[in-house]
Amino acid sequence: xxxxxPPPDEPxxxxxxxxxxxxxxxxxxxxxxxxxxxxxxxxxxxxPAPKEELAAGAAALRDGLSERHHPxxxxxxxxxxxxxxxxxxxxxxxxxxxxxxxxxHEETGLDPGEEATLLTLEHADWPGAIVSVVxxxxxxxxxxxxxxxxxxxxxxVELDDELDLDDEAxxxxxxxxxxxxxxxxxxxxxxRRLTALGAWALPRALARAWSADFDAGVGG
Numbered sequence: 001x002x003x004x005x006p007p008p009d010e011p012x013x014x015x016x017x018x019x020x021x022x023x024x025x026x027x028x029x030x031x032x033x034x035x036x037x038x039x040x041x042x043x044x045x046x047x048p049a050p051k052e053e054l055a056a057g058a059a060a061l062r063d064g065l066s067e068r069h070h071p072x073x074x075x076x077x078x079x080x081x082x083x084x085x086x087x088x089x090x091x092x093x094x095x096x097x098x099x100x101x102x103x104x105h106e107e108t109g110l111d112p113g114e115e116a117t118l119l120t121l122e123h124a125d126w127p128g129a130i131v132s133v134v135x136x137x138x139x140x141x142x143x144x145x146x147x148x149x150x151x152x153x154x155x156x157v158e159l160d161d162e163l164d165l166d167d168e169a170x171x172x173x174x175x176x177x178x179x180x181x182x183x184x185x186x187x188x189x190x191x192r193r194l195t196a197l198g199a200w201a202l203p204r205a206l207a208r209a210w211s212a213d214f215d216a217g218v219g220g
Contacts, residue, residue: 029123030123030210030211030212031210031212032123033123033124033126033127033210034207034210034211034212036127036131036156036157037127037130037131037203037206037207037210037212037214038207038212038214039156040127040131040135040154040156041131041134041135041203041214044134044199044200044203045214045215046215047200049091049197049200049201050196050197050200053186053195053196053197054090054091054094054197054200055090056186057090057094057185057186057197058090058091058093058094059090060184060186061093061094061097061184061185061186062086062093064184065081065086065097070180071180071181071184072184073109074108074109074110074181075097075100075101075181075184075185076097077104077106077107077108077109078100078101078104078105078106078107078108078109079096079097079099079100079104079105079106080100080105080106081096081097082106094185094186094197094201094205095201095204095205095208096208097185098182098185098187098201098202098205099205099206099208099209101178101181101182101185102121102126102178102205102206102209103209103210110177114177117170117173117174117177118174118177118178120170120174121171121174121175124151124157124158124159125151125171125174126206126209127154127156127157127206128150128151128152128153128154128156128157129147129148129150129151129154129175130147130150130202130203130206131150131154131156131157131203132147132149132150132151132153132154133146133147133150133194133202134194134198134199134202134203136194137194137199138193138194138195138196138198138199139193139194140193140194141192141193141194142182142187142188142192142193142194142198143179143192144171144172144173144174144175144176144179144192145172146192147171147175148163148168148171148172148175151163151171179192182198185201186198187201187202
């Protein structure tokens with residue numbers, strides 16, 4: 001008798017259920033983080049972008065993305081703009097690229113270790129850092145060290161445990177990965193100070209990374 005072919009693979013129902021549960025929990029964490037962001041910075045919702053800064057930033061961004069020098073190359077890849085045309089509107093281009101530095105749509109092309117470090121930033125880290133610096137306004141210290149201090153200082157963010165030295169070192173390293181992209185995006189200046197464009201764009205881009213609309217608010 002000839003050998004019988006093996007039966008086709010059966011779907012792993014337990015694995016599928018675990019994955020679905022994980023994705024649902026992640027989506028819920030996104031919603032909660034977006035709600036925290038919108039509530040914490042409620043007074044900034046609906047504000048127009050700084051017109052001159054946005055126009056200058058978007059123009060420089062288009063040039064940089066076209067030339068593909070570092071760090072524009074990984075911003076472009078992370079934003080999916082290697083396969084799609086650039087948005088016509090400057091605000092959309094800036095927000096899309098900024099959101100991609102927070103939650104890349106595609107592989108970034110960064111060193112695998114850097115990409116892995118960037119992805120260790122959690123739901124509490126981003127709003128703690130961004131709410132704190134945006135709340136202080138343009139000119140505020142937006143260096144990686146200051147962003148990490150903002151996580152602990154943000155009253156809306158409840159951490160499971162206090163940050164230890166290892167946590168702080170990891171977070172500083174992760175925020176250094178986005179420091180140069182944020183500078184070339186016009187969100188910070190050469191001294192790592194928040195710009196007017198950064199104060200407008202960062203909360204909106206962060207909400208977008210969580211599939212939310214900052215200006216529409218929770219449930220918008």
